[in-house]
Amino acid sequence: LLPLTAVAKSDWRRVRPGGPDDVTAIAIHYMGKEYFFPAEGATEQDEINQARMIHIYHLGIGYGGIGYNGLAFESGRSYYTADYNRWGAAVKGRNDSTLSFAGMFGGHVIPPRGIQDGLADLIGDADETYLADSERPVKGHRDFTRTSCPGDLWQQWVPGLRAAALQEGDMAMTPEQQAQLQRLILAEKDFRVVEKQVWEAIQSLQKRVDSLRDAARSQGPSEARMRAIAQEEDRKLKVTK
Ligand SMILES: [Zn+2]
Known part of the structure; x- marks a missing residue:
């Protein structure tokens, strides 16, 4: 923004x-x-x-x-x-x-x-x-x-925008995740490895955002449904600890 x-x-x-x-x-x-x-x-x-x-x-x-x-x-x-x-x-x-x-x-x-x-x-x-x-x-x-x-x-x-905005908020990295990403960048000496890890982390976050947005559009703003999808995505991708 x-x-x-x-x-x-x-x-x-x-x-x-x-x-x-x-x-x-x-x-x-x-x-x-x-x-x-x-x-x-x-x-x-x-x-x-x-x-x-x-x-x-x-x-x-x-x-x-x-x-x-x-x-x-x-x-x-x-x-x-x-x-x-x-x-x-x-x-x-x-x-x-x-x-x-x-x-x-x-x-x-x-x-x-x-x-x-x-x-x-x-x-x-x-x-x-x-x-x-x-x-x-x-x-x-x-x-x-x-x-x-x-x-x-x-x-x-228009009704799908509210759900998409909520998911957007949920998808933002927590301060812990940001710190973890920063540690990864600072600690690693082999930058090619780091780049790949960061790239993959970004890709997997992007995938979650995309899939949740698609779900928001097809399902409408049902909060329970969105939570269930979000939990399933977390489980599959194990982005959060
Ligand atoms: Zn107008």
């Missing part, structure tokens, strides 16, 4: 008087048709330029700056674009009680995996850094107001 301080110009926004307690839901958006999307292979700079474009566009229609708290791109990268502790400008009548994250796609489609992953990262980040890990419901913009956003197929993918 990359901070986009250059884009965030959110001083104009009202501070949430109750802080994170004011936030009752996370709203998911798409871009509709008005925007140009970076093609496959877009660089970080392309994406930041895209975010700036939205910022300028929103200034042009009378907002104080970019209305979304975060953006997710097809590359899988996501960007924090505005302060969680202030009102956004994305859900009419509900900006006081929502955080808003937008996927960089338009039209009535299921967004590519990179965008879904990026949105799940943003949700997980908001859980961790602002919402004290109490999981607010993740909804489509059209759950709140009359709008096409985020596309007609939203019910096929």
